[in-house]
Amino acid sequence: MTGSPDSPQPAGTLVLAGTPIGDTSDAPPRLAQELAAADVVAAEDTRRLKRLTQALGVHVNGRVVSYFEGNEAARTPELVEALTAGSRVLLVTDAGMPSVSDPGYRLVAAAVEQDIRVTAVPGPSAVLTALALSGLPVDRFCFEGFLPRKAGERLSRLKDVADERRTLVYFEAPHRLDDTLVAMVEAFGASRRAAVCRELTKTYEEVKRGSLKELAEWAADGVRGEITVVVEGAPEKSGEDVTPAELVRRVQVREEAGERRKEAIAAVAADAGLPKRNVFDAVVAAKNASRDTP
Structure with a gap:
């Protein structure tokens, strides 16, 4: 039985x-299908959308x-009005998944509030790609x-997560990378392992791995491209019974690696599960x- 004209x-x-984070051939087949079928395509940048559809050989029939x-x-x-009227709305951002440091969360929240179905076309993610390539633990991040x-x-934001045990993933602009890495050295310690992932899936893809101190020195002269930074989580606080002489030795090792004494003391205290005053x-x-030694 068909519904009456008054049926909702x-x-x-x-x-x-x-959407692809670099190489357009990474686009899932369903992306082209959804672009062609959508009643409305909401794009972060309509010009980039046009270039993407040309690369995929697809024509957008709906409103952009x-x-x-x-x-x-x-x-x-x-x-939301278009959705409640029965439209299929496709949301695409410049690269990667909508809502992940991109527009989308507000629309999803509004759609969920109206009990509108929300689904996804899974695609490339700079977060997961960088994490997998970093060589750092991926079981928790x-x-x-x-x-x-x-x-x-x-x-201040970095110091808030200085004791975070999980691997940390950040996005950063290339012109701020050097300052960010220097701040990470101060907050996390010079010896914390990290990876800078640049231009993922593109022609000049590069993954630079090392300590935060080494990476800060490498980035000092400037780095170009889209950047994702992956940082090792904080070491587990052992709570071990460490002698004062061993605490001093650990501080000296960190100082020789380039850390300032204040930061070295804080890092050693955190590692040993002790108050900073004890190490100081x-x-x-x-x-x-x-x-006093003659």
Whole structure:
């Protein structure tokens, strides 16, 4: 039996589509199908969408609208209205999955609130690609997105996760990479392992691995391209019974690696599960003892 003219229109579907992070041949086959079938395509950059569809050899039959950080709040109600009217709305961002440091969360939340179906076309992710290539533990990780631009706020954010045991993943702009790595040295310690992943899946893809100190020195002259930084999680606090002499030795090792004494003491204390004051007192006592030695 067909519905009466007064029957409510079934709600549409919101489709979040992953797009290539570099190499367009990484696009999943379903992306082309959804681009052709969508009633509305909301794109972070309509010009980049045009280049993508040309590369995929697909024609967009639906209406194309821009959906980026500047108009996300204003355009969301319009897209929700289209969804409630039964439209299939496809959301694509410049690269990777929508909502992951890209527009999308606001629209998803609004669609869920209206009980509208939300699905996805899985695609490439810079977060997972960098994590897999980093050589660092992948069993547990957390994505921290972009750090604040202001130096003080950036350092504060990093210190907040200095004791995080999971591997950390960040996005960063190339012109801020050197400052960010220097801040990471101060917050995490010079010897913490990390990887800088540049231009993933593109012609000049590069993964630079090493300690934060080594990577900060490497980036000092400038680095180009799309950047993802993966940082080793904090070592487990052992709570072991470490002698004062061993604490002093560990501080000296970190200082010789380039850490300032204050940061070295903090890192050794964290590793040993001790108050910083205990390590500081051991260092001062050793220094005084060396002065008193004839």
